[in-house]
Amino acid sequence: MAKFIPLGDISSLLQRYASGEIAPTRLVEMIHAEIQNDPNHVWISVLPLESLRYYARQVEVKDMSSLPLYGIPFAIKDNIDLAELPTTAACPAYTYTPTHSAMVVQKLIKAGAIPIGKTNLDQFATGLNGTRSPYGVCRNAFNPDYISGGSSSGSAVAVAKGWVCFSLGTDTAGSGRVPAAFNNLIGYKPTKGWISTRGVVPACRSLDTVSIFAFTAADAARVLMISAGYDTEDIYSRQKEAYGFDFAAASHFRFAIPRKQHLQFFGNQESERLFTEAVRQLETLGGKAIEIDFEPFLEAARLLYEGPWVAERYAAIQSFYESQSDQIVAPVREIIAKAKCYSAADAYKGLYQLRSIKQHADEIWRDADCLVTPTAGTIYPIPAMLKEPIRLNTHLGYYTNFMNLLDYAAIAIPVGFQNDGLPFGITLAAPAHQDEPLLRLAHALQQAYCLPLGATGIAFPINNDFPELPDPNHVRIAVCG
Amino acid sequence: MAKFIPLGDISSLLQRYASGEIAPTRLVEMIHAEIQNDPNHVWISVLPLESLRYYARQVEVKDMSSLPLYGIPFAIKDNIDLAELPTTAACPAYTYTPTHSAMVVQKLIKAGAIPIGKTNLDQFATGLNGTRSPYGVCRNAFNPDYISGGSSSGSAVAVAKGWVCFSLGTDTAGSGRVPAAFNNLIGYKPTKGWISTRGVVPACRSLDTVSIFAFTAADAARVLMISAGYDTEDIYSRQKEAYGFDFAAASHFRFAIPRKQHLQFFGNQESERLFTEAVRQLETLGGKAIEIDFEPFLEAARLLYEGPWVAERYAAIQSFYESQSDQIVAPVREIIAKAKCYSAADAYKGLYQLRSIKQHADEIWRDADCLVTPTAGTIYPIPAMLKEPIRLNTHLGYYTNFMNLLDYAAIAIPVGFQNDGLPFGITLAAPAHQDEPLLRLAHALQQAYCLPLGATGIAFPINNDFPELPDPNHVRIAVCG
Numbered sequence: 001m002a003k004f005i006p007l008g009d010i011s012s013l014l015q016r017y018a019s020g021e022i023a024p025t026r027l028v029e030m031i032h033a034e035i036q037n038d039p040n041h042v043w044i045s046v047l048p049l050e051s052l053r054y055y056a057r058q059v060e061v062k063d064m065s066s067l068p069l070y071g072i073p074f075a076i077k078d079n080i081d082l083a084e085l086p087t088t089a090a091c092p093a094y095t096y097t098p099t100h101s102a103m104v105v106q107k108l109i110k111a112g113a114i115p116i117g118k119t120n121l122d123q124f125a126t127g128l129n130g131t132r133s134p135y136g137v138c139r140n141a142f143n144p145d146y147i148s149g150g151s152s153s154g155s156a157v158a159v160a161k162g163w164v165c166f167s168l169g170t171d172t173a174g175s176g177r178v179p180a181a182f183n184n185l186i187g188y189k190p191t192k193g194w195i196s197t198r199g200v201v202p203a204c205r206s207l208d209t210v211s212i213f214a215f216t217a218a219d220a221a222r223v224l225m226i227s228a229g230y231d232t233e234d235i236y237s238r239q240k241e242a243y244g245f246d247f248a249a250a251s252h253f254r255f256a257i258p259r260k261q262h263l264q265f266f267g268n269q270e271s272e273r274l275f276t277e278a279v280r281q282l283e284t285l286g287g288k289a290i291e292i293d294f295e296p297f298l299e300a301a302r303l304l305y306e307g308p309w310v311a312e313r314y315a316a317i318q319s320f321y322e323s324q325s326d327q328i329v330a331p332v333r334e335i336i337a338k339a340k341c342y343s344a345a346d347a348y349k350g351l352y353q354l355r356s357i358k359q360h361a362d363e364i365w366r367d368a369d370c371l372v373t374p375t376a377g378t379i380y381p382i383p384a385m386l387k388e389p390i391r392l393n394t395h396l397g398y399y400t401n402f403m404n405l406l407d408y409a410a411i412a413i414p415v416g417f418q419n420d421g422l423p424f425g426i427t428l429a430a431p432a433h434q435d436e437p438l439l440r441l442a443h444a445l446q447q448a449y450c451l452p453l454g455a456t457g458i459a460f461p462i463n464n465d466f467p468e469l470p471d472p473n474h475v476r477i478a479v480c481g
Numbered sequence: 482m483a484k485f486i487p488l489g490d491i492s493s494l495l496q497r498y499a500s501g502e503i504a505p506t507r508l509v510e511m512i513h514a515e516i517q518n519d520p521n522h523v524w525i526s527v528l529p530l531e532s533l534r535y536y537a538r539q540v541e542v543k544d545m546s547s548l549p550l551y552g553i554p555f556a557i558k559d560n561i562d563l564a565e566l567p568t569t570a571a572c573p574a575y576t577y578t579p580t581h582s583a584m585v586v587q588k589l590i591k592a593g594a595i596p597i598g599k600t601n602l603d604q605f606a607t608g609l610n611g612t613r614s615p616y617g618v619c620r621n622a623f624n625p626d627y628i629s630g631g632s633s634s635g636s637a638v639a640v641a642k643g644w645v646c647f648s649l650g651t652d653t654a655g656s657g658r659v660p661a662a663f664n665n666l667i668g669y670k671p672t673k674g675w676i677s678t679r680g681v682v683p684a685c686r687s688l689d690t691v692s693i694f695a696f697t698a699a700d701a702a703r704v705l706m707i708s709a710g711y712d713t714e715d716i717y718s719r720q721k722e723a724y725g726f727d728f729a730a731a732s733h734f735r736f737a738i739p740r741k742q743h744l745q746f747f748g749n750q751e752s753e754r755l756f757t758e759a760v761r762q763l764e765t766l767g768g769k770a771i772e773i774d775f776e777p778f779l780e781a782a783r784l785l786y787e788g789p790w791v792a793e794r795y796a797a798i799q800s801f802y803e804s805q806s807d808q809i810v811a812p813v814r815e816i817i818a819k820a821k822c823y824s825a826a827d828a829y830k831g832l833y834q835l836r837s838i839k840q841h842a843d844e845i846w847r848d849a850d851c852l853v854t855p856t857a858g859t860i861y862p863i864p865a866m867l868k869e870p871i872r873l874n875t876h877l878g879y880y881t882n883f884m885n886l887l888d889y890a891a892i893a894i895p896v897g898f899q900n901d902g903l904p905f906g907i908t909l910a911a912p913a914h915q916d917e918p919l920l921r922l923a924h925a926l927q928q929a930y931c932l933p934l935g936a937t938g939i940a941f942p943i944n945n946d947f948p949e950l951p952d953p954n955h956v957r958i959a960v961c962g
Binding site: 308342 | 789
């Protein structure tokens with residue numbers, strides 16, 4: 001069999017299909033062969049070759065122009081249902097085999113995308129590091145001695161390796177962003193409720209989002225267009241709303257960055273240097289940096305694991321936890337066990353505290369169009385992570401834990417490499433529904449950086465057009481009264 | 482001293498002032514004398530005559546045209562702070578004396594309104610009947626053998642008696658609506674967050690609203706204009722948003738009513754007759770009745786007392802409850818005690834359940850512009866109420882308990898009298914921010930009925946203009962895309 005060529009962005013693969021260079025069936029056969037060798041522990045399960053060929057043939061009988069994701073292979077985090085394969089949430093004892101795919105997976109398949117398999121994760125999506133899985137520590141795509149980030153570990157590495165063009169993760173505390181930063185990818189966490197979580201194992205149900213890993217912001221936007229949509233069966237589903245000012249299209253915009261004393265790199269001077277460079281790059285694009293008080297964001301971040309929200313993780317798997325908590329990996333069990341310390345009154349008091357914090361945090365939007373932070377302040381070697389699984393995980397969430405609590409959309413963007421070759425990324429965030437300008441600014445930044453794609457060595461695509469996104473049904477216009 | 486003439490609507494009193502018939506100082510002196518006799522147990526405390534004169538003089542030195550509520554006397558439920566008088570929440574052991582008035586009280590005083598005193602309530606605003614107070618059972622303004630409704634009992638009766646032109650209540654489960662129905666008044670519960678709750682003793686902090694009792698919907702709108710406004714110190718404060726379709730101005734509108742089998746009058750054929758007449762009256766105004774499945778609303782209503790939300794009531798007075806629960810009246814203590822049965826996981830599961838119920842309930846807004854129900858299905862004599870304080874209270878909340886949980890605005894409107902002379906009312910409800918059309922429709926309905934004001938015997942005012950309400954700062958316009 002010919003040597004497998006890593007995949008790049010979606011448009012490039014569509015061009016290969018259009019030119020007749022390869023067909024979906026042949027591609028999925030090559031992917032299937034390639035991923036049999038999986039030293040990074042990316043996969044928990046892979047569809048049988050016959051199923052892959054079936055999906056490919058379903059696509060091939062259709063007209064390319066009728067399927068926006070014609071034959072595009074993708075990976076699915078193993079807390080998102082794919083009919084036929086078991087859903088494990090990285091906990092073998094918890095495993096069930098769903099009869100239906102998750103709503104988002106159904107939509108992608110209908111648009112021509114081909115699911116390859118289910119990917120490794122921090123158990124029950126609880127963690128930001130990729131070591132909390134009985135299916136093996138998921139290793140970084142650039143250096144296997146380092147963590148991949150988590151909890152959507154395998155989904156990130158599968159893309160970074162060029163085995164798929166994009167993948168689905170989930171993001172509650174940062175699970176869709178940290179692994180993107182550590183594997184030189186886009187990690188996009190849409191506005192909460194835009195993508196249905198029907199068929200997803202909950203982590204914190206009020207905060208969970210399905211996230212997208214892709215090589216480019218333009219690809220993330222393409223996948224979003226297919227994935228998003230109101231779902232009457234998802235209690236947290238939301239209609240899109242118009243976003244107001246498109247700061248990405250403006251010649252000048254303002255971005256908030258944490259004040260010096262709140263910028264934490266945990267001793268990593270390389271990430272500090274790369275962050276400073278990224279700020280400069282954003283200024284080159286027309287941005288004006290505004291230093292802000294980051295304390296309200298850090299306060300919100302602390303609520304997630306040091307407050308009553310851990311009870312949502314318990315509520316999500318309550319009967320399993322009560323009968324088989326010994327089947328849960330130690331750090332995850334420890335976190336969920338804390339749920340029992342909180343009463344309903346504590347839960348409401350947590351909600352009041354969050355409202356108050358959000359009121360303060362939201363004040364930055366009077367002056368800033370978006371917030372810019374490192375995605376993670378540093379990265380850790382696997383042995384160090386295993387030695388201090390809770391403390392170092394907290395470091396990884398320093399810039400991410402507050403995002404869903406505060407109801408912001410966010411996108412992690414690669415912005416260069418440390419001198420040891422490991423990637424570094426920043427995150428742009430904005431209030432809910434401002435996803436489009438966020439994606440467009442990420443697109444502009446990627447074009448300025450022109451970094452190679454993931455760990456594939458493929459150069460950044462020249463013809464990387466940002467897709468036309470449809471208007472939301474209900475446009476809300478701000479009128480000065 | 483001349484005999485006290487009961488007050489009517491705000492415009493009528495402003496006209497009396499303008500004509501020189503009476504001045505604010507003279508009026509408050511007469512009110513003070515009149516309310517010394519309080520067989521209904523309306524007041525918990527009244528401002529000293531000197532304070533009343535002080536407030537009146539502050540008004541008299543100003544130009545009438547500069548104060549929209551020039552010299553308008555009002556009453557304040559005793560869970561809302563008025564500087565100088567103690568706040569008891571109808572629990573003597575809980576009492577504190579605030580240094581500042583509640584934000585809403587400050588705004589009203591600044592607009593020229595004169596506070597008279599603090600009114601009786603169901604303790605900690607927990608109840609809908611008016612019997613749960615150590616300051617005496619608050620008696621109905623029409624028949625002292627009957628309940629006044631609660632928890633804002635005294636605030637309703639003070640207006641019904643014509644002692645003040647309007648009053649402030651609070652409304653979590655229906656406390657601002659049920660007493661309005663039982664005393665022939667408007668009881669308006671604005672969109673949650675429009676009126677600041679700073680300086681209000683919380684009941685369920687995530688659900689509490691300040692409410693307005695008035696003789697007319699136009700007066701309620703006048704008081705709203707002064708009272709509403711974003712407050713950075715109120716965590717549940719919200720900016721007004723535009724309401725879209727103004728169904729009150731349309732020649733045709735659609736109103737939802739519960740299906741026959743969900744309409745409960747608890748054996749009261751008079752209220753059934755009056756409700757049927759009100760529906761007919763709304764049809765005369767251009768409305769088309771649509772029967773709906775009321776079950777999601779009833780489900781939401783049950784959550785309030787049979788779910789984890791009771792923990793909010795506990796959280797509101799936790800340290801007091803822990804040290805002096807014996808000072809709490811029995812039915813209220815029983816309700817709050819249930820809080821301890823709920824864990825944080827239960828609280829989150831309650832939130833999930835509510836999201837799901839709201840998703841179903843909100844489906845009525847595809848077909849209906851507003852929801853119309855009885856405000857309460859029936860009224861009870863005081864002895865009957867005291868005999869079954871929990872079960873009959875549940876009956877009183879049948880049409881009200883869901884409102885704040887579902888984030889709707891609502892207005893209770895008097896629509897006639899039973900053959901025994903007791904008043905009956907209906908409630909109009911609509912999604913948050915649709916207060917203006919609700920108030921306008923209430924206004925139209927009142928003009929059609931032309932009922933006398935409260936229990937004063939004063940005829941409905943002929944020149945009862947609805948005020949011009951200011952546009953919200955941020956107008957949101959729905960555009961079909």
